[in-house]
Amino acid sequence: MGETSRDRIAERAARELRDGMVVNLGIGIPTKVADFIPAGVHVTFHAENGILGAGATPLSGEEDGFLCNAGGYPVTVVDGASYFDSAIAFAMIRRGCIDMTVLGALEVSERGDLANWIVPGKRAAGIGGAMELAQKARKVVVLMNHVNRDGESKVRKHCQLPLTARECVDLIITDMAVMEVTGQGLILREVMSPYSVEDVVRNTEADLIITEPIAYIGGEHLDPEKSNSGVDAAPS
Amino acid sequence: MGETSRDRIAERAARELRDGMVVNLGIGIPTKVADFIPAGVHVTFHAENGILGAGATPLSGEEDGFLCNAGGYPVTVVDGASYFDSAIAFAMIRRGCIDMTVLGALEVSERGDLANWIVPGKRAAGIGGAMELAQKARKVVVLMNHVNRDGESKVRKHCQLPLTARECVDLIITDMAVMEVTGQGLILREVMSPYSVEDVVRNTEADLIITEPIAYIGGEHLDPEKSNSGVDAAPS
Amino acid sequence: MTKIRTLDEALERITDGCTLMYGGFGGIGTPPTLIEGIFDKGVKDLTIIGNDTGFPWIGIGRLVTAGRVRKVVTSHIGSNPYAGQKMEEGSMEVVFYPQGTLAEKIRAGGVGLGGILVDVGVGTMLEEGKESVFISGHKYLVEPALTAEVAIVHASKADPFGNLVFDKSGRNFNPLVAMAGQFTIAEADEIVPIGQLDPESIVTPGIFVDMVIPGKGVNWEWVWEKPAATGSRSVPPAN
């Protein structure tokens, strides 16, 4: 995935943020979501190592080795922040105090099953906090490529890989589309330029429910009438 | 039990304290043990509500309603003290960090079973921290009257009342005697004035192992040669 | 976005028949202004969960003494004879747990566990009716987590986000109870601006707290206070 595509996905995820939310961002593209917080929206960032109220990345030279996020990179804290042990950090997650988490994924099923920690036979990095976040956060947003390196859809009817958690994902944002997991099924909400609805359907194994309006996101080469940044049609 | 007898029991229990011990004192006579700490012995007092390093009772007028022991009475703290929640207070107990506890009892068996929380059919005060302390403190010292109001021995072959914990008591100090629970059985170590060994045996349902030397404690009317305060023969 | 509200707003959350968890140990750390508010509102048929039933006129004891409690889940009622009396006459159900087990059951609820495994009470009548599991050949009782519809705690300081610190032994069950409420109300003796509490010293992060109300301070006499010095103790009438 190119930098532009990564940024666009992160920016789109950031538009899910609501004022007052407590948010946990996973490592990787999800971390970039913090760079795109909409104006007027104030959220509180939670880190599994034991910070509530993590703030911006410090200026170069002002880093503190003992004030880092769960990925090990320096952060700052805002007024009202607190430090606590990791058991309490996960208490917050299991108790449903995290309004929204943004995670990466290997596969997501149309029912919202998430697989993001192990590929049998391959080297596993481990579980980390993904299971708790996926299972317990109020809203789970997944950011990933739409297809894997072999061109196979990562948006599945059923996950092939061992699950991280069942029926946990609320919104899938890929380089091709934004899809919402609902009781009715997986609804295609937005299409990323330069793709068409047909492109998305062709690259999606899961059954997609296609209802108007579908918003088209990004891309200078798109018809400006169709490219409204998706704001009006963003899922709530 | 008269005040003198209570004091004598508390004083005898205090002689079980060793320098550096962490100690939890139950409510009632056990609380008085703190008044008899031998010179040169420094112990750290633990309270279930969440204090490690409780100190002396404050002077009248200097009490702080928010600095009290588990019984609700004002204390002070010594240098090095800490406050914590009650879960951590009991973590200390369950983890075996309490070197010695001093508790009251309704009955104790010759194997060291303790009954001190409920008499079926009578009003129960509840369990409090007695089960954790009895089961987990490294040394459990019980202070009680030797016989109940009906003149029946409270030192039993088997407890009749529901147990607080099994095989937990190490030392029993009553108004009549000091007895040690050992793998061999219950050993009579000391006799309190004005009682004789025969008095103790007659008032004890449990089998008592009687081996020399037996110390005789207290009582001006006792033969001074026999009254050596029990220090030399104190169980270790 | 402040969580600071009035006593009246807090009391809207505490209604007849609800399950109320409370901080405090012998009344120390039980929120006095909320207790008085609940008493004055006339809330009844409560199921309460906390370490003890206070003293007759102190802490939660006031509600127990006044007959507002249908059931109590606790470790000790000895300091409140009215609790024992109501238990005996059958007007109040009492469930006892060892104090440390109760603390961990409340914490388990607060941290989102299903329960804990504990060996305290094994070999006693506390085993009765309880599921057990063996780990490495050692027997443990299964103790389910406890939560409550509303939790009330007493903090010495709070900020508008709900970050809390406590006062010495007034901490006791409060940080555990604060996490275990489906709706947690903190009464604070002092409310300070956001950013004023040291992030290292905050005991309860504000995320666990839903509402903060200003406290009026302790309005009862402690057991150790001399009536001569502070006036006679008043036990509220049972109603």
Place this chain on the structure above:
Amino acid sequence: MTKIRTLDEALERITDGCTLMYGGFGGIGTPPTLIEGIFDKGVKDLTIIGNDTGFPWIGIGRLVTAGRVRKVVTSHIGSNPYAGQKMEEGSMEVVFYPQGTLAEKIRAGGVGLGGILVDVGVGTMLEEGKESVFISGHKYLVEPALTAEVAIVHASKADPFGNLVFDKSGRNFNPLVAMAGQFTIAEADEIVPIGQLDPESIVTPGIFVDMVIPGKGVNWEWVWEKPAATGSRSVPPAN
């Protein structure tokens, strides 16, 4: 009666084949002086328990990279590719738990519980081989408590009794690990006289700590530090 000792005295406790629990999260909060001491002493065949395996040259990672670890019980090894390599080639056994479950398993050991009941991982392969219980119809996995022969933690300040405070996000697993050691060694960046730590702000009461040693501070470069500014990163040779 001080618990302050030297690094050498601490290292006598950490021997080949022992089970070692460590604080730290991505190396932040793992005691650097103790890690260097263990490395220099040549301790091997360790079973280690902690959140992650650090980075190749940071925290516990240094021991992992050097092949001193036979087994690791952890939640994540992704930041140390040598750990993945050793897992793949079979020279190091790896047991994974969800991070929050691992934290509570360690805490359970630290507070003397037999274990916890957790529903995280229900419906996944983590159920395999695990006992479960149902509470109110909801399925929970039985997760036994974890303890270790020796626990090592990194505090910012300690007093001679072993009371500890930590440094911001350096707290992480340290207070849990401190309780879970059969013998707990705290490395402190600063040792202060008894009575100097605020009793309200002490995070780990000294009763859980058996030994305190003075730390020499972090002796590795953080991942975010620019090699140009601080010299090139050195990965210790495997031995």
